[in-house]
Amino acid sequence: MLTAYDYPTAKIISNTGLDSILVGDSLGMVVLGYANTLNVTMRDMISHTRAVARANPPQLIVADMPFLSYEIDTKSAVKNAGLLVKAGSDAIKLEGGEEMKDTVKAIVKAGIPVMGHIGLTPQRFLRLGGFRTIGKTKQEEEQLIKDSLELEDAGVFSLVIENTYVDIAKRITEKLNIPTICIGAGPYCDGQVLVINDLLGLSEFTPYFAKSYVNLKEIISNAINQYIVDVKNNRFPEKQHYKERES
Ligand code: KIV
Numbered sequence: 001m002l003t004a005y006d007y008p009t010a011k012i013i014s015n016t017g018l019d020s021i022l023v024g025d026s027l028g029m030v031v032l033g034y035a036n037t038l039n040v041t042m043r044d045m046i047s048h049t050r051a052v053a054r055a056n057p058p059q060l061i062v063a064d065m066p067f068l069s070y071e072i073d074t075k076s077a078v079k080n081a082g083l084l085v086k087a088g089s090d091a092i093k094l095e096g097g098e099e100m101k102d103t104v105k106a107i108v109k110a111g112i113p114v115m116g117h118i119g120l121t122p123q124r125f126l127r128l129g130g131f132r133t134i135g136k137t138k139q140e141e142e143q144l145i146k147d148s149l150e151l152e153d154a155g156v157f158s159l160v161i162e163n164t165y166v167d168i169a170k171r172i173t174e175k176l177n178i179p180t181i182c183i184g185a186g187p188y189c190d191g192q193v194l195v196i197n198d199l200l201g202l203s204e205f206t207p208y209f210a211k212s213y214v215n216l217k218e219i220i221s222n223a224i225n226q227y228i229v230d231v232k233n234n235r236f237p238e239k240q241h242y243k244e245r246e247s
């Protein structure tokens with residue numbers, strides 16, 4: 001699984017063997033330039049989900065529920081989940097553990113598949129005390145196990161485990177019947193997810209658990225600099241780039 005936030009990226013992904021696309025609220029940070037995901041709105045998520053869905057990829061599209069779109073009450077959570085499905089997603093993802101049980105149940109009851117997300121839940125970084133690895137204390141570890149079992153019981157079809165210790169993700173994966181999809185939680189999971197900007201070398205800050213497969217930042221800035229040099233030296237536009245009238 002990889003994130004995607006726009007039409008051209010989803011078009012490229014369409015012709016790969018990737019299983020699923022996450023329209024993540026990470027778009028707030030990697031596309032919109034916010035310092036965290038708290039400012040991402042339903043409007044943002046709908047707009048970017050639509051753009052991805054217009055590419056009509058064969059992959060499963062999961063859209064993130066943004067901060068405050070599902071925490072207030074189950075009615076508004078179901079409504080907002082439905083708006084993301086109407087925008088073109090096949091499923092939604094929301095952050096949180098056992099406290100989200102009723103919300104998950106209500107959304108699933110409406111016919112919308114729900115993906116869970118535990119471990120580091122970035123929408124709660126203020127209460128967690130920053131973007132940190134979760135599960136250091138025995139209490140935190142046992143809470144993660146409990147959360148995963150409760151979410152499975154509530155009906156999530158899959159679970160993202162973000163930034164926890166490798167043995168905890170392994171324990172959860174062995175306990176659950178549904179697939180675990182991990183980021184910063186080691187190899188003993190059923191699948192992996194990355195932010196595509198990290199994979200492409202486009203991010204300002206790449207976390208230690210992400211891997212860049214290409215340095216697109218460098219490739220793009222080189223292309224821009226070549227264009228500037230060409231224009232200044234009259235090497236662009238060339239004959240094939242403009243039309244001359246026949247006299
Ligand atoms: O928003 C996002 O990109 C995510 C993934 C990191 C799982 O939630």
Ligand code: NA
Binds near residue numbers: 026064
């Ligand atoms: Na997210």
